[in-house]
Amino acid sequence: MRRDTARIFDEYLAAAARVGDREALGLFAGGFYAAWMFLTVGETNEVIRWGGISWFLLTGVYLMKLWFWMQMETNRILREVKRVELQLARMQSKQIV
Numbered sequence: 001m002r003r004d005t006a007r008i009f010d011e012y013l014a015a016a017a018r019v020g021d022r023e024a025l026g027l028f029a030g031g032f033y034a035a036w037m038f039l040t041v042g043e044t045n046e047v048i049r050w051g052g053i054s055w056f057l058l059t060g061v062y063l064m065k066l067w068f069w070m071q072m073e074t075n076r077i078l079r080e081v082k083r084v085e086l087q088l089a090r091m092q093s094k095q096i097v
């Protein structure tokens with residue numbers, strides 16, 4: 001049962017990472033286009049609009065990547081805690097026998 005739950009959880013995280021990568025790529029492409037427009041338009045109102053859009057989209061990319069990096073760090077820490085628990089359990093089983 002536990003292995004099935006872990007497998008499902010791992011598949012969910014992998015699917016979320018794929019979706020997140022696609023969303024981040026879309027946000028980056030939109031942010032790049034908006035930044036290009038920011039640099040090429042002439043009127044002040046247009047410059048402000050495209051600058052705000054590019055800032056918003058590129059900040060979205062940054063926040064998504066930051067969230068995924070924090071998730072990966074959490075997974076690393078949990079993996080190490082499980083290794084320590086396994087080592088302790090093995091040590092205790094050797095002492096009992």
